[in-house]
Amino acid sequence: MQFWLDELRTSVDWIGALPAGFVYTIGIVVVCKIVLVYASLLAGETVWLERRISGRMQARIGPNRVGPQGLLQFLADGVKLLAKEDIIPATADKPIFLAAPIIVFVGAFAAFAVLPFGDGLVAADMNVGLFVILSLTSIEVVGIIMAGWASNSKWAVLGAMREVAQMISYELPLGISALSIVILAGTMNLTDIVHQQEGPIWNWYVFRGPFAFASFFIFFTAALAALKRAPFDLPEAESELVAGFHTEYTGFRFAVFFLAEYAAMILFAILTSVLFLGGWSPGFPVDLSEGLARWAGALILFLKTIFLLGVMIWIRWSLPRFRIDRVMYLCYKVLLPLSVVCAVGIALQVLFAITGLGTDSAFGRWLGGM
Amino acid sequence: MSGGTPEGPGPDLGSGGEPAGAVEFHERQEAVGRDVRTEEMVFNMGPQHPATHGVLRVAVKTDGEYVRALQPHVGNIHRCAEKIGESVAFYQWIPYLDRMDYLAAMCNEHIGCMAIERLGGIEVPERAEYIRVIVAEIQRILSHLMAIGVYGLDLGAFTPFLHQFRERERGMDLLDHLSGGRLLYHYVRIGGVKRDFSQDWLDELEAFLSSVETRLPEYNTLLLHNRIFQARTFDVGIIDPAMAAAWGVTGPGLRAAGVDWDLRRDAPYSIYDRFDFEVPVGHSGIGGQVGDCFQRHWVRVREVEESLKIIRQALAQMPEGPVMGRVPKGFKPPAGEVYMRGENPRGELAVYMVSAGKSDKAWRARCRGPSFSNIACITEVAEGMLIADLVALIGSMDIVLGEVDR
Numbered sequence: 001m002q003f004w005l006d007e008l009r010t011s012v013d014w015i016g017a018l019p020a021g022f023v024y025t026i027g028i029v030v031v032c033k034i035v036l037v038y039a040s041l042l043a044g045e046t047v048w049l050e051r052r053i054s055g056r057m058q059a060r061i062g063p064n065r066v067g068p069q070g071l072l073q074f075l076a077d078g079v080k081l082l083a084k085e086d087i088i089p090a091t092a093d094k095p096i097f098l099a100a101p102i103i104v105f106v107g108a109f110a111a112f113a114v115l116p117f118g119d120g121l122v123a124a125d126m127n128v129g130l131f132v133i134l135s136l137t138s139i140e141v142v143g144i145i146m147a148g149w150a151s152n153s154k155w156a157v158l159g160a161m162r163e164v165a166q167m168i169s170y171e172l173p174l175g176i177s178a179l180s181i182v183i184l185a186g187t188m189n190l191t192d193i194v195h196q197q198e199g200p201i202w203n204w205y206v207f208r209g210p211f212a213f214a215s216f217f218i219f220f221t222a223a224l225a226a227l228k229r230a231p232f233d234l235p236e237a238e239s240e241l242v243a244g245f246h247t248e249y250t251g252f253r254f255a256v257f258f259l260a261e262y263a264a265m266i267l268f269a270i271l272t273s274v275l276f277l278g279g280w281s282p283g284f285p286v287d288l289s290e291g292l293a294r295w296a297g298a299l300i301l302f303l304k305t306i307f308l309l310g311v312m313i314w315i316r317w318s319l320p321r322f323r324i325d326r327v328m329y330l331c332y333k334v335l336l337p338l339s340v341v342c343a344v345g346i347a348l349q350v351l352f353a354i355t356g357l358g359t360d361s362a363f364g365r366w367l368g369g370m
Numbered sequence: 371m372s373g374g375t376p377e378g379p380g381p382d383l384g385s386g387g388e389p390a391g392a393v394e395f396h397e398r399q400e401a402v403g404r405d406v407r408t409e410e411m412v413f414n415m416g417p418q419h420p421a422t423h424g425v426l427r428v429a430v431k432t433d434g435e436y437v438r439a440l441q442p443h444v445g446n447i448h449r450c451a452e453k454i455g456e457s458v459a460f461y462q463w464i465p466y467l468d469r470m471d472y473l474a475a476m477c478n479e480h481i482g483c484m485a486i487e488r489l490g491g492i493e494v495p496e497r498a499e500y501i502r503v504i505v506a507e508i509q510r511i512l513s514h515l516m517a518i519g520v521y522g523l524d525l526g527a528f529t530p531f532l533h534q535f536r537e538r539e540r541g542m543d544l545l546d547h548l549s550g551g552r553l554l555y556h557y558v559r560i561g562g563v564k565r566d567f568s569q570d571w572l573d574e575l576e577a578f579l580s581s582v583e584t585r586l587p588e589y590n591t592l593l594l595h596n597r598i599f600q601a602r603t604f605d606v607g608i609i610d611p612a613m614a615a616a617w618g619v620t621g622p623g624l625r626a627a628g629v630d631w632d633l634r635r636d637a638p639y640s641i642y643d644r645f646d647f648e649v650p651v652g653h654s655g656i657g658g659q660v661g662d663c664f665q666r667h668w669v670r671v672r673e674v675e676e677s678l679k680i681i682r683q684a685l686a687q688m689p690e691g692p693v694m695g696r697v698p699k700g701f702k703p704p705a706g707e708v709y710m711r712g713e714n715p716r717g718e719l720a721v722y723m724v725s726a727g728k729s730d731k732a733w734r735a736r737c738r739g740p741s742f743s744n745i746a747c748i749t750e751v752a753e754g755m756l757i758a759d760l761v762a763l764i765g766s767m768d769i770v771l772g773e774v775d776r
Contacts, residue, residue: 058532154413158435158757230526231598239421239524240761320598321526323758324435 004120031123032113039112043262044074046309050262053310054317077255084251089152092248096150101249101256103143108260111136111267116190118280118298129190130178133271137226137264141167144235147257148245159244162324163228163235169331170225170232176339177219180346181205181275184212190271194279201283206276211345216276218339220308223268225327228261230316234324265312266305273304410438413757417446421524421761424771426745428764435756442745444774451776455723455735460486460701461560463735467721468554470739471773473516476509476545477714479558484639485710485721486560490703493695498562499641500688505545505557507677507684508575511582512541513715514670514677517768521667522593524765525602530592537585540578547571560701562694572685579678586674594671600657603664607751607763610661617750618743621717622673623767626652626665633713640712645683647676663766670768673715702730716740716768737776741769 005027009016015023048063048071055062063070088097114129116122126132141163148160184205185193197204206216225232236244246257273279280297288296322330351357413430416422425446431439451470455463467482468475480502487494494502519534542552548571549557549564557564567575593599609619614627624631632649634642650672652665659665705727711720717740724734744767752760 054528058529059536060532154411161434233526234758237526237758239526240758242419317529318592319527320522320593320596320602321758322598323602323756325756326598326601 035112035123036109038117039109039263039266040259042266043259044078045071046262046266047074047077047258049306049309050313050316053313057314057317081255082252086251086253087248089248091152093150093152096146097248100143100147100150101253101260103146104140104260105143105256107136107138107140107143108263108267110139112263114190115267115270116194116274116279116301117270118301119191119194119294121294121298122191125191126189128188130182130188130193130271130275133190133267134175134178137267138167138171140260140264144245147249148235151245151248153248155241155243155247156245159235159237159241159247162237162241163245165324166225166228166232166234166327166331169328170222170335173218173331173335173339174222174226176336176343177215177222178275180211180215180339180343183343183346183350184208186350190274190279194274194281197278198281199285201278204276204278204281204283209346209349211342211349212276214338215342215346216272218335218342219276220272220311222331222335223272224312224315225331227264227268227312229265229312231319231322232327233316233321234327237321239321265309269305269308269312270301272308273301277304277308279304415760421764422771423520423764423769426764426769426771426774428748428760430757430760432757435758437752437755437757437760440749440752440760442748444742444745444771446775447771448775449772452735452737456732459730460490460703460732463732464559465554465556467737468556469772470737470776471714471716471719471741471770472553473513473770474509474715475554476505476558477513477712478719479555480506480640481710481712481714481719482721483558483560484712485708485723486703488710489706489708489723489725490560490701492561492697494562495692495695496641496689497566497691498693498695500684501563501567501693502558503640503642503645504575504681504684504688505548505555505563507681508541508545508578510677510715511674512538512545514674515541515582517670517715518589518593518667518674521765521768522599524761525599527592527596527599530589533585533589533592537578537582540581544571544574544578547574559694561697562692566693575681575685579681582674583678586671590671594668600664602758602762603667603766604658604662606663606755606759607748607766608659608661609747609751613747613750614661617747619717619747620740620743621714622666622669623717623744623747625650626669627661628652633711633718637711639710642680644687645680647679647683648672650676663762666766666768700730702728707734711738714740716770716773717744739773739776741767741771741773742776745769745774 005023008027009020009023051073052062052064052070063073066072066076088094111133113123114126114132116125144163145160148156148158148163151157181193182188185196187193193205201207205212207213228235234244235241236246238244241247246254249257280301282297282300286293286296410431410433413432414427415430416427417425422428427443427446429441429443430437449469451466454466458466464479464482467478471478486492515534515538519531519538522528522530545555545557546552548567549555551557609623609627611624611627611629613619614624614629619627628651630649630651633639635647635649650669652660652669654660656668657664703725705725707722707724709720709722711718713719718738719740720738722734722736722738723732726733745764748760748763748767752763755763
């Protein structure tokens with residue numbers, strides 16, 4: 001973002017005349033607005049995408065009336081939810097009940113600040129970008145627990161309880177498989193991670209050896225659990241817990257939960273493509289001018305995001321739900337050991353490649369060459 | 371050694387313990403107890419709950435997610451179906467039987483009409499018997515398709531639920547074209563059936579049968595052979611034969627428990643003895659344990675296949691002739707009683723009627739519904755299972771609350 005603002009200050013005279021701090025402050029606000037609106041629109045359209053894809057899968061049509069092909073359906077739904085009565089249960093813990101959707105919303109949308117949408121198209125290009133994203137998405141969980149507890153409903157409490165149990169089990173494989181990429185890249189800066197994957201398609205981290213390949217699937221599975229998507233939608237399991245933690249929420253507060261869920265979906269789709277699928281790199285060398293390459297790259301990242309969203313939707317409408325103990329089993333006994341093995345494997349891979357150790361054995365040469 | 375000693379039995383702190391410290395310790399103990407005490411929680415699952423298949427209310431006492439005890443409460447849609455049977459004429463009760471188990475209306479009509487016919491000694495033409503069997507088996511397919519799809523929904527798989535509606539819709543259109551009703555038909559009448567099949571209808575039926583045949587493996591891919599589905603249903607909610615006998619579990623629940631019992635074959639009524647069909651029985655070869663939720667689902671899937679067989683055989687054997695027998699005007703059966711039972715998609719449905727003679731109304735009308743007995747069983751089976759398993763169990767019993775409450 002600073003890059004853009006600096007360019008603006010040198011190229012436009014009257015902006016250059018303004019004090020630097022003022023330009024940066026205004027710049028931050030404007031960029032935040034742009035990112036927020038972009039993320040919200042994308043979340044709204046993801047709802048449409050999900051409804052259309054699930055319609056196709058279920059031998060029905062899906063929303064196609066509001067706007068071309070029903071693209072504006074989310075606006076109609078939003079207006080409907082705004083017009084609903086805003087109910088706060090009499091026995092609810094009011095301040096916490098009111099704060100919970102805000103925290104969930106902030107947790108889901110704040111992470112977009114460090115998320116790159118393309119080369120240089122990032123609000124805050126942080127050195128610890130990946131770390132910030134993983135921490136901010138964990139904040140969302142706090143909001144959900146607050147919502148479940150403050151509702152003073154038994155179903156909501158059970159939903160929140162399941163969310164806690166699920167969170168502590170998926171966070172470990174999620175973090176460790178992301179860590180393997182950090183080991184491979186040597187940085188947590190998401191832009192730099194993508195720069196290292198540019199060039200031919202086998203430069204993408206998902207294709208850098210068996211460990212990285214396995215890490216991709218571990219990360220994606222744990223991300224599904226983090227997103228509370230089927231088959232891991234236990235906290236809001238409709239047929240078991242009515243609506244789980246948001247049973248008592250109505251109207252716009254419910255819409256906020258809903259929007260945050262889809263925003264988190266986009267977040268993890270972009271993050272997965274940035275970490276494993278080469279981000280905005282098309283997978284083959286291209287010769288374009290810098291400006292054109294930037295926007296073409298943004299489009300490529302967008303398409304990869306849509307693809308991953310499609311896979312998530314596909315999984316959701318195909319599979320039954322896990323049972324809570326099965327989720328624990330999967331996360332602790334399958335994904336966690338696997339992700340640790342992958343992290344160690346990738347660490348060896350990097351060690352061999354950097355130090356030239358193990359070049360005397362075939363295995364070492366193979367691993368180091370990845 | 372200053373200060374008082376705590377009242378009541380406190381922790382033994384030894385001779386060197388400070389009494390003041392003892393008070394503090396005691397309070398701390400209480401505080402800890404207050405903060406981390408666990409408590410059983412009573413849930414009211416239903417009457418408005420997505421997985422109770424209507425208006426069943428189950429009071430569940432849980433410890434965390436574990437079910438410690440539960441009690442089903444029924445009667446929310448009690449509609450006096452039996453009492454009505456005593457206050458209307460015999461032929462007028464048949465539509466009320468439809469409304470008891472609204473997913474198996476044809477089977478209910480069939481059994482109800484047979485009871486009244488036996489009471490009055492009415493002969494049914496042979497073609498009408500075949501038509502009754504065909505529509506009852508279509509109804510069994512529709513009911514089982516619904517059960518299979520809804521079970522997926524209970525376990526969190528939404529798609530099979532809507533897929534089965536595609537086939538079920540065709541079947542309901544079929545019965546609609548025959549009887550004029552999509553769900554509640556009043557097609558089987560005392561002495562026969564309302565109207566004969568047309569050639570167009572038979573073509574439609576063939577299209578329906580072949581579509582069910584091709585789609586059923588697709589549903590099995592989504593549910594029966596799905597690893598998550600199997601993980602959710604294997605070894606869950608086991609009903610053994612002794613338990614089934616004690617609670618009066620019948621139908622797919624009983625057959626899944628390994629009991630080879632189907633009234634259509636073992637106590638043949640109507641013309642079921644003329645058809646060659648298998649009775650699927652749960653066994654350990656198909657996965658899971660005998661009598662668990664998976665086996666109940668498997669039995670339903672297999673029964674759909676067997677019903678297809680029965681319909682095909684009936685169509686081949688069906689003779690020409692009238693579809694309505696001679697029923698006297700102002701039908702007044704002689705004094706006597708009848709207990710007629712038959713295999714409903716959900717189990718054994720029995721109709722008991724007493725005629726006082728010289729009256730066109732039953733003196734006593736009573737039904738033995740399969741769902742009512744099947745649901746009673748969950749109090750024993752559900753203890754110690756997770757709430758998610760409880761949903762799986764109730765779903766696998768395939769109850770219809772209209773018939774539980776009657």
